[in-house]
Amino acid sequence: MAEKEQANNPLHGKTLEFILKQLVWHYGWEELGQLVRIACFNNNPTMNSSLKFLRKTDWARKKVERLYLNTFH
Numbered sequence: 001m002a003e004k005e006q007a008n009n010p011l012h013g014k015t016l017e018f019i020l021k022q023l024v025w026h027y028g029w030e031e032l033g034q035l036v037r038i039a040c041f042n043n044n045p046t047m048n049s050s051l052k053f054l055r056k057t058d059w060a061r062k063k064v065e066r067l068y069l070n071t072f073h
Helices: 002-007 016-035 047-056 058-072
Strands: none
Touching: 016 047, 016 058, 047 058
């Protein structure tokens, strides 16, 4: 049953790193920081520091995932 549920999940198989790289490629850090207002996107952003923050901060990860879905789906 879990596999069937995942089949309808557009994020299934996409890592947080993949999602963030796609958003940075599409928007750039500056615009991404305006769309998702979190400090790690606005103050000397790096992929590593942003991923570390997003992995431990559920609400921020959800905002990034929502932006990804709204942008690419």
